[in-house]
Amino acid sequence: MTTINTQPLDRPAIEGDNYLTHSRGFLSWILTLDHKRIGVMYLVSVLACFLLGGLFALAVRTQLLVPDGLIMDQDQYNQAFTLHGGIMVFLVIIPGIPAALGNFVLPIMLGAKDVAFPRLNLFSYWLWIVGAIFLVVSIFAGLDTGWTFYTPYSIDQNSAMGGVIPAVTGAFLLGFASIFTGMNFIVTIHRLRPDGMTWFRMPLFLWSLYATAVIQVLATPVLGITLALLAVERAFGIGIFNPALGGDPVLFQHFFWFYSHPAVYIMILPAMGVVSELIAVHSHRHIFGYHFIAWSSIAIAIFSFLVWGHHMFTSGQSPLMNVIFSFITFSVAIPSAVKVFNWLATMYKGSISWNTAMLYGMGFIFLFLIGGLTGLYLGTLATDVYLHDTYFVVAHFHYTMMGSALIGFIGGLHHWWPKITGKMFNENAGRIAFFLFLIGYNMTFFTQFMLGSHGMPRRYATYPADAGFQNYNIISTIGSYLMAISFFMMAGYFIASIFGGKRAAANPWGGRSLEWQCSSPPPHDNFSEQPAVGDCYDFSVLRWDEATQGYVWREDVEHPGHHTEEAAHA
Amino acid sequence: MSMLGLLATMKLGEATSGGGFWMPESASTVAPEVDSVFYFINNINYFFFALCMVILIWFAFRYHAKPSEHATFAADAPTHNTPLELTWTVVPLLLVGVIFWLGMDGYLELNESPEDAYEVQVTGQKWSWTFQHPEFGVTEAAELTVPLNKPVRLIMTSSDVLHSLFIPAFRVKNDVVPGRYTSLWFEANKPGQYRLYCAEYCGKDHSKMLAVVNVLPEDEFQTRLGKLAREYEDIDDRDLPAYGLTRLYNRCASCHSLDGSSGTGPSFKGLWDRTRKGTTVFTNGQDLKDLAGPGGEFEVPENYLRDSILNPQRHIVQNYTGSMPTFKGQLKERQIDALVLMIKNLDRLVDEQGVPIENPDLEGADISTGAGQ
Numbered sequence: 001m002t003t004i005n006t007q008p009l010d011r012p013a014i015e016g017d018n019y020l021t022h023s024r025g026f027l028s029w030i031l032t033l034d035h036k037r038i039g040v041m042y043l044v045s046v047l048a049c050f051l052l053g054g055l056f057a058l059a060v061r062t063q064l065l066v067p068d069g070l071i072m073d074q075d076q077y078n079q080a081f082t083l084h085g086g087i088m089v090f091l092v093i094i095p096g097i098p099a100a101l102g103n104f105v106l107p108i109m110l111g112a113k114d115v116a117f118p119r120l121n122l123f124s125y126w127l128w129i130v131g132a133i134f135l136v137v138s139i140f141a142g143l144d145t146g147w148t149f150y151t152p153y154s155i156d157q158n159s160a161m162g163g164v165i166p167a168v169t170g171a172f173l174l175g176f177a178s179i180f181t182g183m184n185f186i187v188t189i190h191r192l193r194p195d196g197m198t199w200f201r202m203p204l205f206l207w208s209l210y211a212t213a214v215i216q217v218l219a220t221p222v223l224g225i226t227l228a229l230l231a232v233e234r235a236f237g238i239g240i241f242n243p244a245l246g247g248d249p250v251l252f253q254h255f256f257w258f259y260s261h262p263a264v265y266i267m268i269l270p271a272m273g274v275v276s277e278l279i280a281v282h283s284h285r286h287i288f289g290y291h292f293i294a295w296s297s298i299a300i301a302i303f304s305f306l307v308w309g310h311h312m313f314t315s316g317q318s319p320l321m322n323v324i325f326s327f328i329t330f331s332v333a334i335p336s337a338v339k340v341f342n343w344l345a346t347m348y349k350g351s352i353s354w355n356t357a358m359l360y361g362m363g364f365i366f367l368f369l370i371g372g373l374t375g376l377y378l379g380t381l382a383t384d385v386y387l388h389d390t391y392f393v394v395a396h397f398h399y400t401m402m403g404s405a406l407i408g409f410i411g412g413l414h415h416w417w418p419k420i421t422g423k424m425f426n427e428n429a430g431r432i433a434f435f436l437f438l439i440g441y442n443m444t445f446f447t448q449f450m451l452g453s454h455g456m457p458r459r460y461a462t463y464p465a466d467a468g469f470q471n472y473n474i475i476s477t478i479g480s481y482l483m484a485i486s487f488f489m490m491a492g493y494f495i496a497s498i499f500g501g502k503r504a505a506a507n508p509w510g511g512r513s514l515e516w517q518c519s520s521p522p523p524h525d526n527f528s529e530q531p532a533v534g535d536c537y538d539f540s541v542l543r544w545d546e547a548t549q550g551y552v553w554r555e556d557v558e559h560p561g562h563h564t565e566e567a568a569h570a
Numbered sequence: 571m572s573m574l575g576l577l578a579t580m581k582l583g584e585a586t587s588g589g590g591f592w593m594p595e596s597a598s599t600v601a602p603e604v605d606s607v608f609y610f611i612n613n614i615n616y617f618f619f620a621l622c623m624v625i626l627i628w629f630a631f632r633y634h635a636k637p638s639e640h641a642t643f644a645a646d647a648p649t650h651n652t653p654l655e656l657t658w659t660v661v662p663l664l665l666v667g668v669i670f671w672l673g674m675d676g677y678l679e680l681n682e683s684p685e686d687a688y689e690v691q692v693t694g695q696k697w698s699w700t701f702q703h704p705e706f707g708v709t710e711a712a713e714l715t716v717p718l719n720k721p722v723r724l725i726m727t728s729s730d731v732l733h734s735l736f737i738p739a740f741r742v743k744n745d746v747v748p749g750r751y752t753s754l755w756f757e758a759n760k761p762g763q764y765r766l767y768c769a770e771y772c773g774k775d776h777s778k779m780l781a782v783v784n785v786l787p788e789d790e791f792q793t794r795l796g797k798l799a800r801e802y803e804d805i806d807d808r809d810l811p812a813y814g815l816t817r818l819y820n821r822c823a824s825c826h827s828l829d830g831s832s833g834t835g836p837s838f839k840g841l842w843d844r845t846r847k848g849t850t851v852f853t854n855g856q857d858l859k860d861l862a863g864p865g866g867e868f869e870v871p872e873n874y875l876r877d878s879i880l881n882p883q884r885h886i887v888q889n890y891t892g893s894m895p896t897f898k899g900q901l902k903e904r905q906i907d908a909l910v911l912m913i914k915n916l917d918r919l920v921d922e923q924g925v926p927i928e929n930p931d932l933e934g935a936d937i938s939t940g941a942g943q
Contacts, residue, residue: 074774146771152748153731158893159696159773243749249732250747283633284641286649292659314734315745316752319681323674330666334659341658344622347629349647354634362626369622373615380669382607382676386741389734389769453608454594455738457769460777467765510641540643 039104134170138163182216208273271408278361283350356430360411371399392452418504443479505550683755814912829924
């Protein structure tokens with residue numbers, strides 16, 4: 001195993017002994033307490049769900065090629081978009097970065113051997129699997145409420161199909177898996193930081209995971225209660241949401257968005273953290289404005305709780321509430337803008353490697369700019385009343401949820417792939433797939449802005465033939481096919497790398513956070529001794545080493561040990 | 571259709587439905603204000619997007635490490651610059667403040683309807699709209715007729731789930747909620763016909779819950795509504811069945827077919843036959859015959875049809891769910907007559923495939939609604 005022999009603190013791992021080979025057999029995986037294996041199991045499960053959700057997306061796009069719908073009837077279409085949304089939100093984007101990448105990377109980045117509660121971690125994975133099974137089972141029972149489960153449609157036995165209760169049970173369990181992961185991360189970051197890892201030496205990815213975990217722990221219980229109420233209302237008719245029984249259907253929307261708006265930051269914050277790592281590491285340049293980025297994550301987490309009403313500007317809530325929610329909504333724009341400017345400034349005077357991971361980092365900035373800026377029309381009252389519930393909203397949230405959150409996940413996957421598998425993937429294939437994705441993505445979703453601004457409502461299985469919607473729909477669908485091809489390419493070169501890829505060095509990209517100081521893949525215990533912590537964005541101490549095909553510590557710079565730590569940070 | 575065929579039918583010139591690249595044709599007094607806010611944000615966005623992209627691409631090329639493995643480290647690159655960072659925090663803050671203010675201003679105008687507005691009562695139900703004009707005692711379904719250059723206020727409610735009334739050309743939208751009234755107003759300033767959509771997902775035929783707004787100059791509007799008000803009285807008994815098909819059936823069409831295929835509800839084809847013979851079976855195992863006959867609830871079989879329109883939840887036909895809303899209060903007696911007669915005489919009105927026959931022969935048709943039996 002290649003490790004950096006100039007590093008006094010990092011002893012070479014025993015050849016062949018890493019977390020993948022440490023123990024063998026099926027049981028050693030499904031009962032593992034190792035955060036890395038749990039992360040890998042999450043990763044495989046999330047990617048499987050991504051394939052499923054993606055197939056539903058392709059079905060939806062194919063349907064809309066012609067005004068009368070090409071392949072499905074109305075009921076089938078309604079189920080397809082519901083399951084696409086439900087799977088992508090609850091099973092892909094929310095767990096994608098925190099549960100899969102975060103589980104793998106967080107303890108190593110922090111310099112810890114594992115998360116604070118390894119058993120809880122394993123439990124939350126299996127709870128997640130049970131929740132996922134419930135959600136997928138609802139496919140067969142029929143689920144056509146949209147992922148938002150709006151009342152009174154969802155509680156009306158005569159309207160919504162039978163899958164509502166299994167689906168909300170699934171989402172309820174997934175919520176608990178999410179809460180447990182969040183709790184685990186909060187405690188780990190508070191209690192397991194080694195000597196020298198002060199709050200403001202933490203990599204920005206950890207700040208973003210911390211902010212995310214706070215939202216997960218505080219907001220998700222509200223979703224759990226809401227979905228439990230929904231199930232009880234549907235099964236027994238207690239009269240909380242059903243207007244026929246004196247309930248208030250709009251109350252559900254308040255409860256639902258009280259979780260689900262913060263949830264969009266559960267999705268985007270970790271991706272922003274990943275991008276902070278990608279841009280800094282692959283630009284080989286100290287991150288610009290560390291404190292502003294770290295605090296902006298916390299600011300987003302706090303503001304995210306105060307803006308849910310902007311989903312309801314046309315719901316009939318009072319104009320005063322609309323004005324207040326619009327006002328607070330704009331406050332979220334600021335920390336997001338700050339991050340973008342800081343990332344750009346990080347590239348200034350850098351030494352930018354056009355690695356696939358960096359391309360995704362830059363792609364994130366491009367797509368997030370569009371997603372964020374188009375949010376301005378939707379936070380603005382006069383224009384939102386017009387654009388609400390049209391394809392403009394669909395385009396906007398795909399730019400943020402898919403173009404940003406999911407791209408952060410995919411960028412992070414490329415960034416940490418050598419660390420996770422110990423193998424290098426084919427960079428050229430990665431670059432080609434990236435550009436194919438970028439073209440397909442913008443064809444698919446940019447056209448939807450025009451569809452929406454011309455008045456096409458969302459969740460339409462068919463559309464009037466003479467309304468001028470078809471051309472945009474055709475471009476959008478072709479784009480979605482290009483994207484599908486790029487994802488299959490990605491799967492191809494990732495799988496190929498496992499079997500035939502070059503061995504990865506400990507530090508192939510030149511990162512300085514702690515995960516790049518242990519071997520690839522990491523040993524079972526992550527670190528044989530407590531690692532020395534320095535400024536994780538000071539890359540000037542590294543140099544490229546041709547022999548190991550990775551970055552190593554410069555011989556002319558003293559390596560910070562336990563005792564020389566202060567000197568290293570002077 | 572093949573992909574090539576689809577590509578061949580694309581004509582980019584048709585990509586917009588009138589109007590510009592971003593906003594469609596507008597036809598109300600508030601629309602220019604909404605559009606101006608939209609374009610104001612557009613300009614800010616174009617500027618910031620271009621600025622960031624130029625910087626991104628410029629830096630990506632200017633500081634490109636070649637080959638990518640041999641990166642060097644610039645020790646002199648700044649790690650932070652507080653005045654600069656405060657600048658790019660405060661400037662966007664001021665800009666979004668302006669955007670918020672413009673949006674609020676436009677919204678409050680959208681929200682406050684003039685006091686002299688002409689009022690229309692709107693009911694949304696799966697999956698059709700009902701527009702009632704209290705001033706004229708007129709109910710419209712697929713079409714909403716409104717006067718030109720006069721504020722119109724819609725007072726809306728739903729008889730089942732959430733809907734949302736959306737008229738793109740007027741730039742207005744509001745949810746339609748069961749158990750409460752919501753409202754919106756507009757003043758159309760261009761005569762013509764405009765699309766009205768349901769924008770809040772409401773189940774199976776959500777995408778077919780469409781209607782047309784017909785904007786007429788004041789005098790034509792008065793004439794048209796006056797004519798609609800007398801329509802039921804003016805019509806000859808003999809024309810009632812055909813009238814039911816042409817003027818009323820569109821409310822039933824999304825669920826009840828004419829060709830025998832089953833939809834959300836049973837087909838109208840053969841319905842009268844099943845009713846008269848009492849062969850319809852309900853979900854509780856009863857069949858219609860049990861309720862017919864002397865002393866039965868439906869001793870007069872026409873009453874079953876009438877009851878199904880007014881109290882659709884009472885008897886639900888086997889293999890169907892009771893998803894039909896009630897039409898109580900929305901149909902006049904003459905209209906109920908017309909529907910019952912249409913169902914009774916359907917064989918004469920449509921052919922085997924359910925296609926309406928032109929100039930149907932109703933000689934000798936049964937035009938009694940059972941009331942006299």
